[in-house]
Amino acid sequence: MSLFKRIKNLITPAEPPIIEKSIMTLSPGDVCEVSLVTYNITGRTHNRARNAIVLTLQDGISIRYLTIEERERTVYALYDSIDGRLDSIDEVPTILELDDRTYHMEEQFSGFIIASGKTPYMQGGEQHVWQYQSDDMKLLRIEWQDGRFMLYEGESVLPADVRVLRGG
Structure with a gap:
C-alpha cells in the first residue's frame, strides 16, 4: 500500500455502524410482527x-394499536378501538361494565405525548389515560386529549410474540 493511501485511510472517517431498530425505536414506515401477524406501522x-x-398498526384494512411500556420489564398490549363515549374527563368511573364484562381501573395517568404519522391524535400534547382490567384478563384503555375520548379493548401480549421485521 502506498504512503498516500495510508494517509488517506487515516484522515477519512470510518462509516458509523448501522444501528438496528428495536421495538422502542420503531416509527411509521417500519414493519413488525405481533402474534404471527405482520403489520405496517403507520x-x-x-x-x-x-x-x-403506542404504535398504530395496519394489516390491510384492519387497524390495531400496540402499547409498549418499559418498566422493570417491557409490557405489551394489543388493542382494537371500540365505539363508545364518556361525557366528562372528571367523571371517568373506576368500574365499567361493557358487553357483560366488568372492568376495574388499574391505573390512571397523564403526560405529554409526541405524535408522528397516522394516530388518533394528530398532534402531541397533554393526554390522560385510564387503564382497566377484567377478571378474565381482558384490557380496556381510555384516552382523552383535546376534548376527545378514544376507547380501546384488548389483551396482553407476550414479549416473545413481538418482533421487529424491518426498520425504515
Missing part, C-alpha cells in the same frame, strides 16, 4: 415521562 405516540409508546 403512526406512533410517545410519552417520554413513562417511557411508553
Whole structure:
C-alpha cells in the first residue's frame, strides 16, 4: 500500500455502524410482527415521562394499536378501538361494565405525548389515560386529549410474540 493511501485511510472517517431498530425505536414506515401477524406501522405516540409508546398498526384494512411500556420489564398490549363515549374527563368511573364484562381501573395517568404519522391524535400534547382490567384478563384503555375520548379493548401480549421485521 502506498504512503498516500495510508494517509488517506487515516484522515477519512470510518462509516458509523448501522444501528438496528428495536421495538422502542420503531416509527411509521417500519414493519413488525405481533402474534404471527405482520403489520405496517403507520403512526406512533410517545410519552417520554413513562417511557411508553403506542404504535398504530395496519394489516390491510384492519387497524390495531400496540402499547409498549418499559418498566422493570417491557409490557405489551394489543388493542382494537371500540365505539363508545364518556361525557366528562372528571367523571371517568373506576368500574365499567361493557358487553357483560366488568372492568376495574388499574391505573390512571397523564403526560405529554409526541405524535408522528397516522394516530388518533394528530398532534402531541397533554393526554390522560385510564387503564382497566377484567377478571378474565381482558384490557380496556381510555384516552382523552383535546376534548376527545378514544376507547380501546384488548389483551396482553407476550414479549416473545413481538418482533421487529424491518426498520425504515
